[in-house]
Amino acid sequence: MSTSRETMFAELRDVLVEKLRIPPEEITPAVSGLHLGLDSLAVVELSTALHKRCGVRVPAQDLFAATNLMDIVDLLQARTAATR
Numbered sequence: 001m002s003t004s005r006e007t008m009f010a011e012l013r014d015v016l017v018e019k020l021r022i023p024p025e026e027i028t029p030a031v032s033g034l035h036l037g038l039d040s041l042a043v044v045e046l047s048t049a050l051h052k053r054c055g056v057r058v059p060a061q062d063l064f065a066a067t068n069l070m071d072i073v074d075l076l077q078a079r080t081a082a083t084r
Contacts, residue, residue, distance in 0.1 A: 003080060008073045011054055019049040029070040040064065056080050
């Protein structure tokens, strides 16, 4: 069973709010990590938090290279599909 993009985005949003204290109103699919203030340390924290929450490893360098949050969702979905 695959996880929908909407569900995966909700998981990402929850991690950003709970772990990195990003205000929920700033989190949209098209926003970039840089716009949210995600520096290299925050991206490493995001990578760790996503692994703990979703069971998927996405390297921090891949997260940092993502253009927007939907790119991160696509990375999560690709990694999830690869582990099945």
